[in-house]
Amino acid sequence: MASAKVFVLRTCDGETFEIDESVAYVSETIKNMIEDGFGHDLIPLPNVSSKILLKVIEYCRKHVSNFESSKKTSNGDEKDKDNDSWKKEKEAVPEVEKDAEEKARVEELKEWETTFIDIDQQVLFDLLQAANYLNIKGLLVMAAEKAASMIRGKTPEQIRETFNIKNDFTPEEYEDIRKKDAMNDFTPEEYEEIRKKIADNHFTPEEYEQIRKENAWAIE
Amino acid sequence: MWFLSIHFWFLTDFMSRFKSVDDEIEESERISHKTDSEDSDPLLAMGDELATYILILLPLKTLFRSKCVSIRWNRLISDPLFACMYVNRQGGGSHTHMTTPTSFFHQLDFFAFDYGYLPPEDKRLNFLRLDNDAKVENDDNHVAVQQRVRSFDHNFFIVDSSNGLLLFARTGNQCRNYYVSNLLSKQWVGLPEPKRLYPYESAKLVCKYDDGYKPSLAQIKFEVLLFSRYQIMSSLFLEIFSSETGNWRMVVLHNYPSYLRTLHCHTLFNGAAYWLDVHADGAGRIAALDFSHLKMSSMPLRSVPYNEIAVMPEDCVQFIPLPASSDLPSNGFLGFSGGLLHYAESNLTNLHIWALSSGGLSQASQVAWSRKHSVSLQFMIDEHPDIFRLIANYRGEYDIGHKQHRFHFSPLAFHPSGLHLVLLNLPGMIVSYHIEKRKLEVVHHYNVQNFQHVPRFTVLSYNYPAWPTQFPSVKSGHASPLCSLERC
Numbered sequence: 224m225a226s227a228k229v230f231v232l233r234t235c236d237g238e239t240f241e242i243d244e245s246v247a248y249v250s251e252t253i254k255n256m257i258e259d260g261f262g263h264d265l266i267p268l269p270n271v272s273s274k275i276l277l278k279v280i281e282y283c284r285k286h287v288s289n290f291e292s293s294k295k296t297s298n299g300d301e302k303d304k305d306n307d308s309w310k311k312e313k314e315a316v317p318e319v320e321k322d323a324e325e326k327a328r329v330e331e332l333k334e335w336e337t338t339f340i341d342i343d344q345q346v347l348f349d350l351l352q353a354a355n356y357l358n359i360k361g362l363l364v365m366a367a368e369k370a371a372s373m374i375r376g377k378t379p380e381q382i383r384e385t386f387n388i389k390n391d392f393t394p395e396e397y398e399d400i401r402k403k404d405a406m407n408d409f410t411p412e413e414y415e416e417i418r419k420k421i422a423d424n425h426f427t428p429e430e431y432e433q434i435r436k437e438n439a440w441a442i443e
Numbered sequence: 444m445w446f447l448s449i450h451f452w453f454l455t456d457f458m459s460r461f462k463s464v465d466d467e468i469e470e471s472e473r474i475s476h477k478t479d480s481e482d483s484d485p486l487l488a489m490g491d492e493l494a495t496y497i498l499i500l501l502p503l504k505t506l507f508r509s510k511c512v513s514i515r516w517n518r519l520i521s522d523p524l525f526a527c528m529y530v531n532r533q534g535g536g537s538h539t540h541m542t543t544p545t546s547f548f549h550q551l552d553f554f555a556f557d558y559g560y561l562p563p564e565d566k567r568l569n570f571l572r573l574d575n576d577a578k579v580e581n582d583d584n585h586v587a588v589q590q591r592v593r594s595f596d597h598n599f600f601i602v603d604s605s606n607g608l609l610l611f612a613r614t615g616n617q618c619r620n621y622y623v624s625n626l627l628s629k630q631w632v633g634l635p636e637p638k639r640l641y642p643y644e645s646a647k648l649v650c651k652y653d654d655g656y657k658p659s660l661a662q663i664k665f666e667v668l669l670f671s672r673y674q675i676m677s678s679l680f681l682e683i684f685s686s687e688t689g690n691w692r693m694v695v696l697h698n699y700p701s702y703l704r705t706l707h708c709h710t711l712f713n714g715a716a717y718w719l720d721v722h723a724d725g726a727g728r729i730a731a732l733d734f735s736h737l738k739m740s741s742m743p744l745r746s747v748p749y750n751e752i753a754v755m756p757e758d759c760v761q762f763i764p765l766p767a768s769s770d771l772p773s774n775g776f777l778g779f780s781g782g783l784l785h786y787a788e789s790n791l792t793n794l795h796i797w798a799l800s801s802g803g804l805s806q807a808s809q810v811a812w813s814r815k816h817s818v819s820l821q822f823m824i825d826e827h828p829d830i831f832r833l834i835a836n837y838r839g840e841y842d843i844g845h846k847q848h849r850f851h852f853s854p855l856a857f858h859p860s861g862l863h864l865v866l867l868n869l870p871g872m873i874v875s876y877h878i879e880k881r882k883l884e885v886v887h888h889y890n891v892q893n894f895q896h897v898p899r900f901t902v903l904s905y906n907y908p909a910w911p912t913q914f915p916s917v918k919s920g921h922a923s924p925l926c927s928l929e930r931c
Contacts, residue, residue: 348485355493363496370486371500379511388484391514401511 230257233265238273242280249283251358268357275346275353282339282362289332293325340369344386487515494519499529546572546585546906547856547866548592548609549873549887550601552899568592568601570905571886591626604903605711606650608665621646623665623686637669637682637691644671647711668716679760696732696755712779717763719775727772729763729786766797766812780857785815787854787865793819794852796865796878816878820852823876827883833871856902866902873900 228244232253248254256266268276342350347366354362374382383390392400486494498506498520506529510517519525550568570592572585602621603610611622621634650665667684669691679696710717721727765772769788776787784799797812824831855873858864863878866886873887889898 344485348489351493351497352489367493367497367500370497374497374509375501375505377505379508382509382512386485388486388513388516390512392511392517397511400517 230262231265232276233267234271234273234276235269236273239265240273240276240280242283243287245287246280246283249286249359250279251360253357270356271353272349275349278339278342278346278350279353279357279359279362282359285335285339286361289328292328336365340365344373484513484515487519491519495525495528498525546570546588547902547904548601548604549855549866549900549902552600552901568599569887588626601901601903602646603648603711604905605648605665607906608648608650608663609905610646610648610667612646619644621667621684623648623667634667634684635689635691637684638693639680639682644669647716649711668711694755696759699760710777710779712784717777717784719772719777721772721775727765727769727775729765729777729784731761731763732759733761763799763810766814768795768814769797774851774853776854778854778857780859785857786812787857789851789853791851792821793817794854794867818881822881823852823883826881830872830874830883830885855900856904859904868900873902
């Protein structure tokens with residue numbers, strides 16, 4: 224689907240980038256702007272820096288080329304080119320995987336994705352905001368999942384460390400929340416208390432050690 | 444020692460905070476958008492909408508722990524709107540407080556005869572999941588519950604489960620202690636001792652959520668119903684504990700037909716209890732008691748010196764006849780599946796399952812049982828020789844013709860969502876039987892000494908709450924001191 228049309232995007236720091244129509248249309252926002260008639264001139268993106276736009280364009284180009292190659296290996300059905308097709312292709316993969324070429328394509332895509340999203344925290348969050356502003360669903364999903372993976376399974380202290388967040392609770396508030404609301408594991412002293420109350424419920428020494436280790440984070 | 448170190452931490456943190464904080468920074472500024480701490484938090488610098496987008500992907504445990512990260516995070520996660528979005532994120536209805544994959548608790552029945560030969564691990568509480576389509580996020584919950592369950596000793600018996608809350612019992616010296624707990628949020632409450640001690644009793648838990656729209660604001664109320672399994676007099680006595688009052692109260696239904704012999708296999712659904720009455724000569728029927736009557740009707744209180752016993756109106760209980768082709772009510776089993784009352788009977792050769800086609804209590808006069816399924820034990824053996832070989836090994840060849848080699852395959856539970864699954868008790872194992880596919884799958888093994896005397900198990904279905912809610916602290920009653928294990 225060759226198109227001679229080229230659009231020019233301008234970032235907040237004054238740099239300009241030229242992209243094909245097909246690449247531009249990956250962003251719903253840009254697509255709407257073009258369809259509303261603003262494409263003949265520079266398209267200004269005051270919320271996006273050039274560093275981030277480079278990444279975004281990289282994603283869009285990959286998206287388009289991936290789509291093209293998947294059309295070749297599939298039966299050539301008309302697939303909608305909206306941003307959801309990125310996700311739909313991934314979901315539909317099990318059926319199409321019978322074709323070895325398709326399989327290889329999917330593998331390569333996964334690898335590309337992993338490298339693509341392996342970026343600085345700051346870049347990741349800027350990318351997330353850009354994807355939101357430019358309305359690129361697939362990129363938004365990818366970046367959000369990466370951000371969530373940085374939080375998943377971590378204790379609050381680890382999360383604070385990762386994102387450099389200040390603990391602005393007072394000690395009393397913190398204890399309050401930790402005890403009542405946060406579904407936390409017990410502190411060893413709480414376990415002691417419980418053990419005394421349920422007198423015949425003994426923990427073996429190994430279990431007790433394990434419980435203590437699990438709850439070390441609560442002491443911080 | 445831990446205690447001291449916490450205090451030390453508090454002190455140093457407090458002191459350092461005191462030193463570095465300027466006098467003019469006030470409470471409001473601490474949580475305003477302008478302080479440095481806000482700017483350094485990238486998640487919130489993006490705005491609440493995007494932050495929500497990310498937080499919604501987290502599993503429940505991490506999410507709740509993250510409430511401790513900072514005030515903004517806490518506020519964001521505690522927002523009822525966030526709770527709604529979280530519960531809805533898979534696109535599957537928020538009007539239930541439960542997520543769909545169902546798990547089961549199973550344990551030796553609290554009142555099972557003394558199976559002293561069973562090793563402690565066979566008496567313990569077990570937790571299993573049958574559905575294969577359980578989503579990844581729920582694995583976190585599953586692991587959490589598994590961990591909790593592992594720390595129980597074998598004196599703790601599960602009695603009932605309702606809407607995410609569980610009822611446990613423990614025998615003490617000449618008393619029976621009941622506990623209600625929410626395993627996910629690790630809340631426990633010990634109930635005061637009931638007024639009477641019955642030799643064999645059944646307890647049921649009823650848990651209600653007050654507000655259907657906002658999961659995090661929902662108020663939970665629960666009640667525990669206690670009744671004797673063996674009927675001695677022609678009156679039916681019940682004790683009810685309410686979390687609102689923090690006390691037990693006694694209710695009696697007079698003129699309960701005295702030909703009743705035993706009450707067993709209770710089941711609770713939609714505020715009504717159903718149980719099986721079996722007559723001495725083998726006849727049986729199902730009794731249904733609508734508990735909403737107990738609250739709505741104003742009952743005259745008959746004052747007795749230290750007990751208040753409310754008398755139930757006689758139309759509280761309705762009777763549902765058993766299916767015409769049932770012949771062994773003493774081996775009957777009641778349960779709910781897909782919103783319909785099911786009755787199963789197993790004799791030594793066959794298993795029959797019926798479903799009550801009518802709605803329930805209000806249409807008791809138009810009772811119609813439809814036979815849902817029948818299967819013969821021989822068929823099951825032929826289809827799954829490898830499973831039955833495990834049993835047969837115990838005693839030699841299984842022969843359905845020889846009486847001394849027969850055993851029961853008694854039903855333990857129906858899958859509540861109506862997934863055509865029935866859990867059956869075979870000697871030495873609990874299996875799940877799929878009605879449509881006619882397939883058996885072993886779910887759990889246990890030791891058995893004599894395969895004709897198979898211990899009874901309690902199997903209860905359990906759904907994770909989609910959003911864990913605090914359950915109310917139970918008011919301490921004036922009758923007896925409340926032993927509450929706060930945050931056990």
